[in-house]
Amino acid sequence: MSRQVRLPFLILAVIAAASLAGPLVAHLSGADPSSVDLLARFAGPSATHPLGTDELGRDMLLRLLEGGRVSLTIGIAAALAAAAVGTAVGLAAGYLGGWTDRVLMRFADGVIALPLLPLLIVLAALDLHKIGVPHVLADSPEISLVRIVVLAVLVGWTTAARLVRGATLVTRSRDFVRAAQSLGAGTPHILWRHILPNVMAPLVVATTLSVGDIILLESVLSFLGLGVQPPLASWGSMLSNAEELITSSPLLAIYPGAMIFLTVIACNLLGDALLRRFDPRDAARA
C-alpha cells in the first residue's frame, strides 16, 4: 500500500476499531456511556474520564466512541446500499440500453437537479404512521437509523448509477463480452461475471467517497434534530446538545465535530488515493 492509501486507511481503521471495541471494553469493566452522574457534570480530564464529562456527567470518551459506532454504521451501511441500488440501475441502463436507459437516466438527472437538503428535511420530518409503517417498527428506537439510511440511498444512488452505466457501455462492446454472448451465456451471467468486475474500480472509489458524504449528511440532519434520536446518539446529535452550552463548555462541541471532520477527511483522502491507484491515466495527468 502506498503512503497516500495507508495513512487515511489507518485513521479510519483506528476510529472504527475503537468505536466497536471501546464500548465493549467499557461495558466489561463496568462503565456505561449512558450512566448519568449529576455530581460530576462538566468535569475536566481525569484518570477515570480522560476527556472529562458532559452536561449530565456522562464520560465524554465513551460517548464519542458510542457516537462513532452509530455514525460509522450509518455511513457504511448507507454507502453500500446506495452503491447496490445504483449498480442495479446502472447495469440495467447500460446493458439493456434503449428506452430503459433513457427513462432511468432521465430519472437520475431529475433527482440530481433537485435542491436535495430542503427536500430531505421534509422527508426526515414525515410522520411514519401516516405512510403506513407498522407501529412496532415506527416506534422502535432504531427507526431513526433506518430512516437516515433510506434518505441517504434516495439521494446517493445516482452517482453509482451514472458511473456503472458509463463503465457498462464501454465494457459491453468489448470482445470478451461478445464472445460470451455468442457462446450463449445468459444476461445475468454476463452482467455478474464479465461486466461487474470491470466496473468495480470506479465503484469502490465512489463508495469510499460517499461514506464521508453520508456521515456529513447524517450529522447535519441529526444536528437539526431530524436524524438520530435519543437514546441513540451520533456525533451530529451530540453537537446538537452541545450547541446551547457552547460558551460555558466549548469542548463538548469541539470533540464530536473534530471526530466528524477527521473521519470525513480520511474517507475523502482514501477515495482520492484509490482513484489515483485505479486510474493511472488520471494520476499521470494530476
Add this chain to the structure above:
Amino acid sequence: MFRPPMIRFTAIRLAEIAAMLALMSFVIYALIGLMPGDPIDLMMGADPHLTSADVARLKLLYGVDRPLIGRYLAWAHAALSGDLGYSRLFSAPVVATLLPRLGNSLILLGSSFVVAFAASLGLGIAAARRPRSRFDAAINFICFAGVSLPTFWLALILILVFAQLLGWLPASGMGGGGSGDIADRLRHLVLPVATLTIASIGGYTRYVRAAMRDALGQDHIRTARAKGASEARVIWRHALRGAMVPIATILALSFGSLVSGALVTEEMFAYPGMGKLIFDAVMGNDYNLALAALLLATAVTMLANLAADLAYAWLDPRVKYR
C-alpha cells in the same frame, strides 16, 4: 449566442423545467400532507373556543376531507392565478414573505460566491502552475479539509472565537435595525459569508486546478510561449480562456445548490434567508409557506442548471445543441 438552435434548445429546456416544477409541486404537496400534525388540530390548539361545529365547518372550508388530488388541484388553480395562500407563521401572504427572503439569500450567497471564486481562482492557478510541488500538495490538502468540514461545526467555532471570545463580530441576525445601516449589515455578513466561503472554496479550487492543468497542456499554450508571450499573458489570456468553460459550468451548477446549501449556515447565524425560511416553515407546520418556498428553491436550482448549459455554449463555440 442567439442562433436558432440555441433558442430552440432554451425553449425546450424551459418547457421541461415547467413540467418538472408541476410534477414536484404535486410530490411536495403530497409529502407535506404526510408530516406530523394536522392544520385543523393546530387551529383548535390556537383557539380553545372552537366548538365541534366550528371544526366541521373549517374542515369543509379547507376541504381536508376531500381526496388528495382534489385538494391539490384547488391549490394549483389558486397558485396559477398568483394566490399562494397565507403564511400561518408570519401572518402574511406567502408571496410577500418569500420575496424579501430570497433577496437576503442572494446577498449572502453572492458575497460568499465572489470571495470564494476569486480566492479559488488564485489558489487553483497557482497550484496548476507548479504541479506535484510541495505547494500543490498543501493546496490539495487544504481543499480536502474544506470539503470535509461540517458546516454547522465551522459556524459554531467561528461564533465561539470571533463573537464570544474576541467579541469582534455579531453572531446572529442581519443587522441594520431596519434603518439601512450599511456598516452594521456588513458586520453581520462577515461570519456567515466566511462560513460559506470556507465550505465552498475547496471544491472550487480543485475544479479550477484541474481545468487549468488541462488548459496549460494544450498545443496553443506551447505556441504562445514559443512566440515569446509573457507568462502572465499565457496564463490569463490563453489558458484561462479555455479553462473558463468547465469552471463556469461548475460555478453555475454550484450556485443552484448553494441556495439550499446555505440552509445550515442561515440557520446557525439566524440569517433571514430562504434556507432558514424553508426549515422554519417545515418545522413550524406552515404548509403554504413550506410548499411555495420548496418550489421556489427547486425552480432556482433548475434555472441555474440551465444557465450552466447556456454558459457552456456561450464560452465554447464548438458546442452544438441538438
